[in-house]
Structures are given as C-alpha cells and as structure tokens.
C-alpha cells in the first residue's frame with residue numbers, strides 16, 4: 001500500500017478518535033505525528049529507506065508549518081506553542097538514542113517483520129512518548145493503522161516477530177483499487193470531520 005494511503009488512513013483515524021473530545025491544537029499536533037508514524041513502519045522497504053524517508057519527514061514538517069501558519073492567521077489557533085510546550089527536554093538524549101536504535105533495526109530487518117510487529121510498535125512508541133509526551137497517541141494510531149491496513153493484502157505481516165508466523169487477509173493487492181478507495185475515503189472522512197467541527 002502506498003505511503004500516502006497509510007498517511008491518509010492515519011490522519012482520518014486520529015481525527016475521528018481525537019477531534020470530537022479534544023482541543024483542535026492537540027488533535028492537529030497528534031495528526032502530524034500520525035503521518036510520521038504511518039511512514040515510519042515502511043522504513044524496512046528498500047525504496048523507502050534513507051533519503052526517501054527523510055524526504056517524507058521533511059515534507060511532513062513543511063506541511064505542519066504551512067497548516068500551522070494558516071490556522072494562526074485564519075483562526076488565531078497557535079499549534080507551534082502547543083508542540084513546544086509538550087517537549088520533554090530531559091528525555092531528549094535517551095529518547096533519541098532509543099529512536100535511532102529502532103530506526104537502524106527497522107532498516108536492517110526484512111520487510112514486514114520488525115517494524116510491522118508488536119515489538120516494533122513498542123520500540124518506536126516508547127521513544128516518541130519520551131520525546132513528545134501526550135502526542136505519542138497520534139504516532140501510535142498512525143503506526144498501528146499502517147500495520148492493520150497492510151494485513152489486508154496478500155503479503156504476510158509478521159505481527160508476532162521475531163516469531164516466523166505472519167498474517168495476511170488477502171483482500172486486496174498492494175497498489176490496487178482498494179488502496180485508492182481507502183485513500184479517497186480517508187481524505188473525505190477527514191474533511192467531513194473538520195466541516196462538522198467548524199460548522200461549515
């Protein structure tokens with residue numbers, strides 16, 4: 001499934017779960033991390049490694065800055081302060097160390113194994129929690145949604161890694177029509193959530 005579909009599903013689920021009962025700043029900051037989480041899972045694919053991964057993260061940061069600027073100007077909602085306030089400085093070094101370790105592990109293990117497993121969920125969510133505090137929720141939603149979406153197609157997901165047994169539901173092909181539909185539906189549902197929120 002393409003990265004953009006995983007990102008869109010993560011954005012939709014984070015919005016659905018957090019927007020109805022939380023502050024919009026909290027929801028948006030979590031949504032940015034959901035995109036990062038959705039992209040992180042596939043650092044184990046050859047074409048997604050290194051430069052491509054960094055490009056996606058850079059793209060996400062640029063998107064957050066543009067979105068943040070629009071919200072500040074149009075609605076006087078400042079998500080930048082919110083993100084900075086939630087940074088746990090004293091946990092920066094241990095958090096980053098674990099994160100780098102998990103990223104290296106992700107790059108060297110085969111596709112759909114470590115990063116696509118419960119061990120991977122824990123290995124990445126702990127450092128994100130240390131670095132971003134309560135904003136780990138979005139990351140976790142984006143990350144788990146990616147693994148679940150991958151299970152829909154014909155290639156096994158080793159959810160119980162390091163155990164060998166994998167799961168696949170064989171409902172769709174990786175880049176097929178289902179992935180395209182999921183992308184469009186996810187964007188549509190997200191837009192509807194915000195339309196409701198702003199009453200427009």
Ligand SMILES: [Zn+2]
Pocket residue numbers: 041042116146150
């Ligand atoms: Zn994947």
